[in-house]
Amino acid sequence: MTAHSFDTVVRGGTIVTAADVYQADIGITDGKIVAIGRDLQEAATTIDATGLLVMPGGIDSHVHIAQPSGEGIVMADDFESGTRSALLGGNTTVMPFCLQQKGDTLREALKKYHALAEGNCFTDISFHMIVSDPTPHVLGQEMPALAEEGYTSIKVFMTYEGLRLRDDEILATLDAAKRSRQVVLVHCENEDAIRYLIGRREADGDTAPYHHATSRPIAAEREATHRALSLAEIVDTPIVIVHVSNREAMEEISRARLRGQKIAGETCPQYLVLTADDLDLEDFEGAKFVCSPPPRDKESQDACWSGLENGVFDLYSSDHCPFRFDDPGGKKTEKGMQSFRWIPNGIPGVATRLPILFSEGVKTGRIDLNRFVALTSTNHAKLYGLYPQKGTIAVGSDADLTLWDPELRKTITNDDLGHGADYTPYEGMEVTGWPVKVLLRGDLVMEKGVPVLGKGRGRYLPRKRSNLINGETSL
Ligand code: URP
Ligand code: ZN
Ligand code: ZN
Ligand code: ZN
Numbered sequence: 001m002t003a004h005s006f007d008t009v010v011r012g013g014t015i016v017t018a019a020d021v022y023q024a025d026i027g028i029t030d031g032k033i034v035a036i037g038r039d040l041q042e043a044a045t046t047i048d049a050t051g052l053l054v055m056p057g058g059i060d061s062h063v064h065i066a067q068p069s070g071e072g073i074v075m076a077d078d079f080e081s082g083t084r085s086a087l088l089g090g091n092t093t094v095m096p097f098c099l100q101q102k103g104d105t106l107r108e109a110l111k112k113y114h115a116l117a118e119g120n121c122f123t124d125i126s127f128h129m130i131v132s133d134p135t136p137h138v139l140g141q142e143m144p145a146l147a148e149e150g151y152t153s154i155k156v157f158m159t160y161e162g163l164r165l166r167d168d169e170i171l172a173t174l175d176a177a178k179r180s181r182q183v184v185l186v187h188c189e190n191e192d193a194i195r196y197l198i199g200r201r202e203a204d205g206d207t208a209p210y211h212h213a214t215s216r217p218i219a220a221e222r223e224a225t226h227r228a229l230s231l232a233e234i235v236d237t238p239i240v241i242v243h244v245s246n247r248e249a250m251e252e253i254s255r256a257r258l259r260g261q262k263i264a265g266e267t268c269p270q271y272l273v274l275t276a277d278d279l280d281l282e283d284f285e286g287a288k289f290v291c292s293p294p295p296r297d298k299e300s301q302d303a304c305w306s307g308l309e310n311g312v313f314d315l316y317s318s319d320h321c322p323f324r325f326d327d328p329g330g331k332k333t334e335k336g337m338q339s340f341r342w343i344p345n346g347i348p349g350v351a352t353r354l355p356i357l358f359s360e361g362v363k364t365g366r367i368d369l370n371r372f373v374a375l376t377s378t379n380h381a382k383l384y385g386l387y388p389q390k391g392t393i394a395v396g397s398d399a400d401l402t403l404w405d406p407e408l409r410k411t412i413t414n415d416d417l418g419h420g421a422d423y424t425p426y427e428g429m430e431v432t433g434w435p436v437k438v439l440l441r442g443d444l445v446m447e448k449g450v451p452v453l454g455k456g457r458g459r460y461l462p463r464k465r466s467n468l469i470n471g472e473t474s475l
Pocket of ligand 3: 242
C-alpha cells in the first residue's frame with residue numbers, strides 16, 4: 001500500500017484535554033483530527049511525541065496588537081511579531097482587540113485591522129471589537145450585523161480618557177449586546193477616582209512609575225467591578241470581567257454568580273507573579289511593569305491563585321500589551337519620566353503565559369493538567385464561540401496541538417520570545433515546562449523555539465455565539 005491513512009500522525013504522546021489525560025496517537029488529515037487511538041497506521045508524516053504532553057494549542061483571548069496608544073507611542077508588536085511570539089509560547093489562536101476610535105464606525109475599524117493582519121499571522125486570530133463611541137448606528141445597526149458575521153464579542157472600558165464609557169453608555173451598549181447576542185468584556189476601574197489620585201500624586205511631586213500603582217488602588221477596581229456587574233444585571237446580559245488583580249474584585253464576581261448572573265472572570269500572569277514593588281525599581285526600570293490594573297501584593301497573588309484553583313476565574317490570559325522600554329515610542333519618553341501619567345499602560349506576555357502557569361501552577365501542585373488546559377485553551381474557545389473547532393483534542397476538531405516538554409528547564413530571557421518589545425517583565429525567571437513543537441491545522445509550524453513555516457499561515461476565525469449567550473450558566 002502506498003496510500004497513507006493520514007497526512008500526519010502524532011505518535012507516542014500523552015494527550016491532555018480539559019477532561020482527560022491518556023496515551024494515544026492522533027491521526028490528522030486535511031488539518032483536522034480524524035482519529036485518536038493506540039498504534040495508528042502509517043502516515044505521510046510522523047511526529048514523535050514520546051515523553052511529551054500533547055495539548056490543545058493555547059488560545060490567548062486577551063492580547064493587544066498594533067493598537068493606537070496615544071501621541072508618540074507605538075505598540076511594539078504588529079501582527080507578525082505578536083503572533084510569532086504567541087506561537088513560540090505554545091499558542092495557536094490569539095484574540096486581539098480591534099479598536100474603534102472616536103468618530104469611526106466599527107466597519108472602518110475592522111477594515112484597518114484586517115488590512116494589518118492579512119497575510120502576516122503565524123497563528124489563527126479573531127477580533128474583539130472595542131466600542132469607544134456607542135452611537136445609535138453602532139448599537140442599532142453595526143453590532144447586530146457584525147454579530148451575524150462572527151464578531152460575537154465586544155470590550156468596553158470604564159477607564160482611560162477617550163476610551164471610557166459613562167454608565168449610561170455602558171448600559172446602552174450592554175443592552176444592545178443583549179439584542180445582538182454578543183458577550184461583553186469589561187475593563188473595570190473607576191476613572192474619576194484614578195484621575196483624582198493622579199492629580200494628587202503629581203501635586204505632591206510623586207511622579208515616579210511606582211505611583212501608577214498607588215493611583216489605581218484596589219477600591220477603584222472593586223467599585224467598578226461591582227458597578228459593571230450591576231449594570232449587566234439591570235439589562236440581564238452576560239459579561240466577562242477581565243484582568244482581575246485582587247480578592248475584593250473576585251468577591252464581587254462570586255457574589256454576582258450567587259445572584260445567578262452569567263459571567264466569566266479572567267486573571268493574568270502579572271497578578272500571579274509580579275507585585276507593585278516591581279514598579280519601584282531604580283532608574284525608571286519600574287516603568288517596565290506599568291499595566292492596568294497594576295500588580296498588587298503577595299496577598300492579592302495568593303487570592304488570584306486560589307481563584308484559578310476554585311473556579312472564580314474561567315480564563316487565564318496574557319493581556320499582552322507590548323511597548324518598548326526605550327524610546328522611540330516606548331515607556332521611557334521625556335514625558336513618561338516627568339510623570340507616570342504618560343507611561344503607556346501594558347506589558348508583553350503572550351509568549352510566557354503558558355510556561356508561567358505550568359511552572360508555578362502545575363509543577364507546584366496548585367492546579368492539575370486538566371485545569372491547565374481549561375484555563376489556557378478550552379474555556380477561551382467555549383466563551384468566545386470557537387468550541388469544539390478549537391480548544392480541545394477530539395475527532396473533528398482543528399489539529400491545533402502544542403507538544404509540551406514538562407521537564408524542560410528554562411530561564412526566561414527576552415531574546416527567546418520573538419516579540420517586538422525590548423524587554424520582558426519576567427527576565428531571569430526560572431521555569432520548568434516549555435512548548436517544543438506546535439501544529440496549526442495539522443502543519444508543524446514551530447519547533448524548538450523557531451517558526452518552521454513562514455508567516456501568513458494564520459487565518460481569521462469568524463466565531464459562533466458564546467456558550468454563556470447560548471444559555472449555559474458557566475463554561
Ligand atoms: O495595561 C494594560 N492592561 N493595557 C492594555 C489595555 C487594557 O486595559 O487591557
Ligand atoms: Zn507508507
Ligand atoms: Zn483592559
Ligand atoms: Zn487588555
